Amino acid sequence: xxxxxxxxxxxxxxxxxxxxxxxxxxxxxxxxxxxxxxxxxxxxxxxxxxxxxxxxxxxxxxxxxxxxxxxxxxxxxxxxxxxxxxxxxxxxxxxxxxxxxxxxxxxxxxxxxxxxxxxxxxxxxxxxxxxxxxxxxxxxxxxxxxxxxxxxxxxxxxxxxxxxxxxxxxxxxxxxxxxxxxxxxxxxxxxxxxxxxxxxxxxxxxxxxxxxxxxxxxxxxxxxxxxxxxxxxxxxxxxxxxxxxxxxxxxxxxxxxxxxxxxxxxxxxxxxxxxxxxxxxxxxxxxxxxxxxxxxxxxxxxxxxxxxxx
Amino acid sequence: xxxxxxxxxxxxxxxxxxxxxxxxxxxxxxxxxxxxxxxxxxxxxxxxxxxxxxxxxxxxxxxxxxxxxxxxxxxxxxxxxxxxxxxxxxxxxxxxxxxxxxxxxxxxxxxxxxxxxxxxxxxxxxxxxxxxxxxxxxxxxxxxxxxxxxxxxxxxxxxxxxxxxxxxxxxxxxxxxxxxxxxxxxxxxxxxxxxxxxxxxxxxxxxxxxxxxxx
Numbered sequence: 001x002x003x004x005x006x007x008x009x010x011x012x013x014x015x016x017x018x019x020x021x022x023x024x025x026x027x028x029x030x031x032x033x034x035x036x037x038x039x040x041x042x043x044x045x046x047x048x049x050x051x052x053x054x055x056x057x058x059x060x061x062x063x064x065x066x067x068x069x070x071x072x073x074x075x076x077x078x079x080x081x082x083x084x085x086x087x088x089x090x091x092x093x094x095x096x097x098x099x100x101x102x103x104x105x106x107x108x109x110x111x112x113x114x115x116x117x118x119x120x121x122x123x124x125x126x127x128x129x130x131x132x133x134x135x136x137x138x139x140x141x142x143x144x145x146x147x148x149x150x151x152x153x154x155x156x157x158x159x160x161x162x163x164x165x166x167x168x169x170x171x172x173x174x175x176x177x178x179x180x181x182x183x184x185x186x187x188x189x190x191x192x193x194x195x196x197x198x199x200x201x202x203x204x205x206x207x208x209x210x211x212x213x214x215x216x217x218x219x220x221x222x223x224x225x226x227x228x229x230x231x232x233x234x235x236x237x238x239x240x241x242x243x244x245x246x247x248x249x250x251x252x253x254x255x256x257x258x259x260x261x262x263x264x265x266x267x268x269x270x271x272x273x274x275x276x277x278x279x280x281x282x283x284x285x286x287x288x289x290x291x292x293x294x295x296x297x298x299x300x301x302x303x304x305x306x307x308x309x310x
Numbered sequence: 311x312x313x314x315x316x317x318x319x320x321x322x323x324x325x326x327x328x329x330x331x332x333x334x335x336x337x338x339x340x341x342x343x344x345x346x347x348x349x350x351x352x353x354x355x356x357x358x359x360x361x362x363x364x365x366x367x368x369x370x371x372x373x374x375x376x377x378x379x380x381x382x383x384x385x386x387x388x389x390x391x392x393x394x395x396x397x398x399x400x401x402x403x404x405x406x407x408x409x410x411x412x413x414x415x416x417x418x419x420x421x422x423x424x425x426x427x428x429x430x431x432x433x434x435x436x437x438x439x440x441x442x443x444x445x446x447x448x449x450x451x452x453x454x455x456x457x458x459x460x461x462x463x464x465x466x467x468x469x470x471x472x473x474x475x476x477x478x479x480x481x482x483x484x485x486x487x488x489x490x491x492x493x494x495x496x497x498x499x500x501x502x503x504x505x506x507x508x509x510x511x512x513x514x515x516x517x518x519x520x521x522x523x524x525x
Binding site: 005006007009013017020021024025028038039041042044108110111112113114115116117119120123124125126127128201205206207208209211212219222223226231233234237240241244245248249252 | 349351352353354355356357360366367369370371372373374375378379382383386387388389418426430440444465466468469471472478479482486491492493494496497499500503504507508
């Protein structure tokens, strides 16, 4: 492995690394051992604590809750993608009367926590006589929040494209809408696909906030399980947590697959190999630095866009 | 404005708790994130595996569930009692540490390999390669994404509202007992968060400009 930090280890360094490895294993084992001991002492491994999960009725309910989590995620994801496009294009508009309000809206929704947005919709709006189901509060809050985040992602993608793309579009006689629709957006979406899918993972995790405004999704059901005999609090958290981790890993897997696929494509040229054919995309031993530099060139790596949301 | 000045006691405590969770969580996340980030770039394979496992497991768990583990699960283990605020700080710190670790790893990786190679070529030992050449450069490219992590952390403090910690996200339920208008209260909460986030993004831009390097 080529790394900025370390040379190929010599005999002394190999010995030291082995020692460090042993120390790491010991520390991790001690930590896990302590947690396991506390679990054992407080009877978390007792069969009575796991008993609930032997009922098929409980699993039917878990799948029902999973369905409601996915229902909120699917609609929120779709709507936020649509809103993201609208806001991104609005923010890039030539007309100040479109650009300025859209910018203010985007910045506002990005700055307000999703949970506060949900509460505004669920507890706040009834004051004005608008009542809605928790489902819609969850979906709409996730839509406006993730929509504005995606808008920024798309805008960064469009702005990272070479100027010549737009100019060439105008030169062959396309109008503004044609340049955007046929030339800029397809390239921006392609470069930003991994980030967009990563944001969808955030959306999926954020549906768990619905539990706080009584939307009966997975976590809400986990809370309900804790009133069962034996109070399986940690157990239900483990089971539900496992489900979330699997779902998110599947989505992240899709993101990685998309990234590799777009990287292989000869059509996407964001990086010009300088010395010979050392394109880090094509070499397994290309350093992470080179790949990031390449992605930066093609607008895939946006330093300013950290993780948003929960 | 009556909503605020009539209930200054509650707003004060809510803001204090929000900031407490924010700073407490930030400190914990920085320390833990630095350790995990170092593990993820370490030359020791087992350390990399442990770091990767930690990041992947915690990152793909909703923060609400991490809170659930700590606030409802921790008391079941018969360990010394901790207040919900402290448990909240632990939950948010452990969750945010994964993002800090990723930012640090990415930051170190943005330093061109040639820099380290040149440093080694002129005979600097590992300690000096790190402190004189790599870390100063990595630090600069780490600052903007790190501030984004902190902005997310600030917004995430509201999740504690679901677990009966009196902070800005939870103030609505406390104030509606006093008969205040829920919509107005929540709009004020939103405004406070917009102001706090703007403050942090201003700091982000300031630091970014201050420590910018040409590459």
